[in-house]
Amino acid sequence: MIIDAAADLLAHSPSGDVSTRAVCEAAGVQQPVLYRLFGDKDGLLTATVDHVWDQYLGSKRAAEKSADPLQDLRAGWDSHTAFALAHPNAYKLMFSSVLRSEPEAAEEAMRLLREVLERLAAQGRLRFTPDVAARMVMTANTGVALALITRPTLYPDPHLSVMVRDAIHRDILLDTPADTSADDIRQAAATTLVSSLGALTPQPFTPAESALLRQWLTHIAESGQAG
Known part of the structure; x- marks a missing residue:
């Protein structure tokens, strides 16, 4: 009820803000109830x-x-x-x-x-x-x-x-593979392999091997992305 009231007031607010007093009046509750449930105005707005x-x-x-x-x-x-x-x-x-x-x-x-x-x-x-x-x-x-x-x-x-x-x-x-560079293809292949690791059945690697392989492939996939 309180959140519904706050959401309605927020939707129609020209400034994009609402007061806790207005919310309490619209919801028909006392302000201590609001603060007990949400802590403060920030908590109320986050929940809303x-x-x-x-x-x-x-x-x-x-x-x-x-x-x-x-x-x-x-x-x-x-x-x-x-x-x-x-x-x-x-x-x-x-x-x-x-x-x-x-x-x-x-x-x-x-x-x-x-x-x-x-x-x-x-x-x-x-x-x-x-x-x-x-x-x-x-x-x-x-x-x-x-x-x-x-x-x-x-x-x-x-x-x-x-x-x-x-x-x-x-x-x-x-x-459009024809327009891609060798680096792009390499990174895309590594990305595809990373995404497919969890779907392999049965798993051909131990957890430690999978973690190491994922780390290597992620490094390849992300190489050059900052440039």
């Missing part, structure tokens, strides 16, 4: 952001995987941007430094993104490791989404999100 984001992440959890992980990657980007435009205040709180504690939804969003990228890596289509690619995609997606909702007059074209999406996907993917 998680609540709003959980509705979005719930749809991603329930979504059926398509035959092509690239299609899922594109759809994930587009739904992320659409969520930001529909819930600008909750979105800005998620990626701002206002909250002292990081909402749990931030890590889950990254986890779901990595799962799609791991499928691409297993197909030999990823130029970078899933972890590196996930950080690249999430940084670009949040950057363009924040630009669209915080500076709409400067970035009036919503199609900008699609253009940035396609640009970042071209950078992380190896869908």
Whole structure:
């Protein structure tokens, strides 16, 4: 009840902020109840952001995987941007430094993104490791989404999100082998092998051997990525 009230007030707040007094009045509770449950305003806002984001992440959890992980990657980007435009205040709180504690939804969003990228890596289509690619995609997606909702007059074209999406996907993917360098192919092969280690049945290596092999392959996959 309290979180629902806070989420509704946050969604309609011109400033993107809510007061604990207003939340308590809307929820019909006394302020000591709110502080007992959430500790302080920061705790309330963190829980509220998680609540709003959980509705979005719930749809991603329930979504059926398509035959092509690239299609899922594109759809994930587009739904992320659409969520930001529909819930600008909750979105800005998620990626701002206002909250002292990081909402749990931030890590889950990254986890779901990595799962799609791991499928691409297993197909030999990823130029970078899933972890590196996930950080690249999430940084670009949040950057363009924040630009669209915080500076709409400067970035009036919503199609900008699609253009940035396609640009970042071209950078992380190896869908045109003829245009790739030997280093790119080597890194993609290592990334594919890393992603496939856990799926080998029966396991041909001991845990220690697997850990050492994973370390070597990850080093190969990440070599040259900083350049």
